[in-house]
Amino acid sequence: MKRMLLTTVAICAVLCFGLTAQATTNITFNVTSGNWNTAGNWDLNRVPADGDNAIIPTGRTCYVDINNARADSFTVQGTGVLSINTNCLLEIDSASSVAGTSGVVLSGSASTLKISGSLTISGAGSIDGQNSSAVISIPANNALTLDFSSTDAVTGSADIVLGTGSTLTMTSGNVSCDDLAIPHDATADVGARTLTSSGVLDIHSSAGGTRYGLLNVGAGSVTLTGSNKTHTVDGQITLAASGSDLTINGSGTTAISCTTSQGTIFGCHDSAVISIASAKTLANAVTIKGHLEISGQGSFTNQYVVESTADPNSVVGTLKLAVGGTLSDNSSGKWKATAANAILDFDSSIGTLDSLQGEFVISGSSTAKIEVREPLTTTGRLDMSNGTLDVIQSVTMGDGSTHFMSMTGGQIVVASTKTFTHL
Numbered sequence: 001m002k003r004m005l006l007t008t009v010a011i012c013a014v015l016c017f018g019l020t021a022q023a024t025t026n027i028t029f030n031v032t033s034g035n036w037n038t039a040g041n042w043d044l045n046r047v048p049a050d051g052d053n054a055i056i057p058t059g060r061t062c063y064v065d066i067n068n069a070r071a072d073s074f075t076v077q078g079t080g081v082l083s084i085n086t087n088c089l090l091e092i093d094s095a096s097s098v099a100g101t102s103g104v105v106l107s108g109s110a111s112t113l114k115i116s117g118s119l120t121i122s123g124a125g126s127i128d129g130q131n132s133s134a135v136i137s138i139p140a141n142n143a144l145t146l147d148f149s150s151t152d153a154v155t156g157s158a159d160i161v162l163g164t165g166s167t168l169t170m171t172s173g174n175v176s177c178d179d180l181a182i183p184h185d186a187t188a189d190v191g192a193r194t195l196t197s198s199g200v201l202d203i204h205s206s207a208g209g210t211r212y213g214l215l216n217v218g219a220g221s222v223t224l225t226g227s228n229k230t231h232t233v234d235g236q237i238t239l240a241a242s243g244s245d246l247t248i249n250g251s252g253t254t255a256i257s258c259t260t261s262q263g264t265i266f267g268c269h270d271s272a273v274i275s276i277a278s279a280k281t282l283a284n285a286v287t288i289k290g291h292l293e294i295s296g297q298g299s300f301t302n303q304y305v306v307e308s309t310a311d312p313n314s315v316v317g318t319l320k321l322a323v324g325g326t327l328s329d330n331s332s333g334k335w336k337a338t339a340a341n342a343i344l345d346f347d348s349s350i351g352t353l354d355s356l357q358g359e360f361v362i363s364g365s366s367t368a369k370i371e372v373r374e375p376l377t378t379t380g381r382l383d384m385s386n387g388t389l390d391v392i393q394s395v396t397m398g399d400g401s402t403h404f405m406s407m408t409g410g411q412i413v414v415a416s417t418k419t420f421t422h423l
Helices: 002-022
Strands: 025-028 033-035 052-056 061-064 069-071 073-078 081-084 089-092 096-100 103-106 112-115 117-123 126-129 135-138 143-148 152-156 159-162 167-170 174-177 180-182 187-191 194-197 201-203 214-217 221-224 230-233 236-239 245-248 253-257 264-276 281-284 287-295 299-302 305-308 318-321 326-329 334-337 343-346 359-362 369-372 382-384 388-391 395-397 411-414 420-422
Touching: 052 061, 052 069, 052 081, 073 081, 073 089, 073 103, 081 089, 096 103, 103 112, 117 126, 143 152, 159 167, 159 174, 180 187, 180 214, 187 194, 201 214, 214 221, 236 245, 264 281, 264 318, 305 318, 305 343, 334 343, 334 369, 359 369, 359 388
Parallel strands: 025 052, 033 061, 052 073, 061 081, 069 089, 073 096, 081 103, 089 112, 096 117, 103 126, 112 135, 117 143, 126 152, 135 159, 143 167, 152 174, 159 180, 167 187, 174 194, 180 201, 187 214, 194 221, 201 230, 214 236, 221 245, 230 253, 236 264, 245 264, 253 281, 264 287, 281 299, 287 305, 287 318, 299 326, 305 334, 318 343, 334 359, 343 369, 359 382, 369 388, 388 411, 395 420
Antiparallel strands: none
């Protein structure tokens, strides 16, 4: 009996010691200005390490001056500043906070904040990427939740790089960055917030294209402001809610390309919008599908597929083409309606409807429809097996030599005084 009691006490002591060993230790920066890697700058007379919460009090500035600084978490208070120098890295893997008017500064070239867990910013604090080669990195298979009370909580021009299988969730506050990289099995969820990228958006897929990255926009917006940029979407952008907005605002032509068949921009609400600013052009080489509106005062060139069909939630609506600039395509472009009650609408608000070259496809259901509300000419053919081509303004299709009409079902409805011609 005595031996059993001693064993029980010993087990309890080991468990209690284990729990104590795992507790986070607060370590406070105690000089007005100085380096992270100097032991005498901290109240415990050592450099922070795993298991520590590094506290930067108000009025103090701590410079991360090594490329392998680590702590469980950090707390920046009041006017305190945590600044990461050139070629230096700070890795954090637990809940951290900024409570004050300053925050974290990525001040140097290739300065990196590698962070997972959660980051809460209250007050007017921020994460300020002051250098375009600075990086905010989320490790593979980890998650980061951003919860900010300040309106613009990640500012400047740092790159945001997600690791494979990682997740970035914006619950409040807005984010500005240069490049945004989302590899396969990773998700960036903007929610109802605003994410602005001045660099390149790169959404990867796995080898073979079977798994892919996802940029999910709820009632918020993603704005691409870089000039003459080519973005790669081998994964998926989902405009998931009423008010979802992908805005093209960079000067010149913004191209969206892909190298796999997975590349898709999915509209999941009739009031979701791809908005192209005045004097700007979007040239897509990915599939834009589902139901949404492509509008704004800029121009749009379809180089692949625009398709009104069911979204990932099996909901169907209208994909409306309503750019105030020029709507055009090339010979690879396809315009499609392929699901019950799906409508592809060439709206009357289109500024200039160029002579098109792409193919028009109506299939999948007797209620699939393409509506043409602007006079339209295309050298591409009509390929119809079902549904309706609604000719509200006059339409001419085909080239009289190779692009002949294929019509095995469906109907062509021509408004009074208008004409439909297929060469």
